[in-house]
Amino acid sequence: MKTITTAVAALFALSTAVAADEVCMNASEMQSSLIDWYGERPVEGPSANNTRxxxxxxxxxxTLVRTTDEGKACVAAQGRNWNASMDASDVLSEIAENTES
Structure with a gap:
């Protein structure tokens, strides 16, 4: 568990929270971009606040993506320290804890 906690902490430390220069586009375009450009795949369904x-x-x-009710998808956070042994639920919880106001 300590390894996962350390990995999650490192993942969050290397994240880039997107604020003023938030990148948003049509949700289907965002999906295609993440798949085609970055080789990413979704690991968690939308949460209560429509993030994936x-x-x-x-x-x-x-990439943590927030989808709006209007069908736009916006990058909420991103980073480069993911590895296959990480648990997506733990990562989402850690990001939420560190980004709440």
Whole structure:
């Protein structure tokens, strides 16, 4: 468990929270971009706040995407420290804990 906690902490430390320069586009375009450009795949279904974690085991990149009611998808956070042994639920919890106001 300590290894996962350490990995999650490192993942969050290397994340880039997107604020003022938030990248948003049509949700289907975002999905295609994450798959085609970054080789990412979704690992968690939408959470209560319509976010989904996308990851690439090959490159270590990850993207947290928030989908709006209007069908737009916006990058909420991103990073480059994902690995296949990480638990997506733990990562989402850690990101939520560290980004709440």
């Amino acid at each position: 974690l996308w990851v690439s085991d090959a490159t270590g990149s990850w």
